[in-house]
Amino acid sequence: MVAISVYDDPKTEVYVHTLGTNCWRRIQEFPYGVPIGDESGKFVGGALNWVVRENPKKLFVVSLDLENESYQEILQPDYGEVKLIGLTLGEYRDCLCIFAHSSKLIVDVWIMKEYGKKDSWNKLFTIPHIEDLGRPTVNFSPCITVAFIYEDEQVLLVSRDIFEPKLVVYDSRSDTFKISKFENIKGRDPTIYIESLITTC
Known part of the structure; x- marks a missing residue:
């Protein structure tokens, strides 16, 4: 397990806990600033x-190799003329993904087919802007x-409308959206649950 503490300096403290031990070890702090937001590392x-x-x-994009506890920068794809307002990461078919949010409120989805190799970045598709997904949050954060x-390249989206957040499924093949009927998700960030035989107890 890895835990990161972020201070106002900005400064980070990074700790690693190995299962079966009773202690956290502090390792080198981030060499490139501080991680964005509250998202876990992918x-x-x-x-x-x-x-x-x-x-x-x-x-x-910074990686922490868990075997030798070293950092490296993961080179990003060539976004062309796109004016970025933010990046988020994901995982698809055991590959690293970048979701490039642009000033036009669209999202380009990139996949790195060979981990660590810049020339293996490939753009899968672009998620268009839909007015029904609401307004961007403060500081021009992605909406x-x-x-x-x-696996069929449908995408689960979470709108960041501060008044009425929604869960949305985008089908990249038919270029259509389906807005879910879940209610009362305001202030909650959905998390993907994957069953496992490993327990944290």
Whole structure:
């Protein structure tokens, strides 16, 4: 397990806990600023991966190799003329994904077919902007986040409308949206549950 404490400096303290032991060990802090938001690192390629902000305009993708406890920058795809307002990470078919949120309120979905190799980035599809998904939150944060990509390339989205958040399924093949009927999710971030034989107790 990995825990990160972020201070105002900005400064990070990173701790690693190995199952079967009774202690946390402190390791080197992040070399590229601080991780963004409250999202957990995405585990791909034997490493945890985060989006890290060094300054208001500079975003990195940083990985922590859990075997040798070392960091490296994961080079991002060439976004072309797209003006980014944010990045989030995901995992699809055991590959690292980048969700590139643009100023046009669309999301380009990129997949890294060979972990750690910049030239293996491939754009899967673009999620268009839909007015029904609501308004962006404060500080021009992306108005949607990608919670999960299914094997048939349908995408579970969470709108960030501060007044009426929604769960939405986008079908990339038919380019259609389906807004769920779940209610009372305001203030809650949906989490994907995967059954496991491993217990934390």
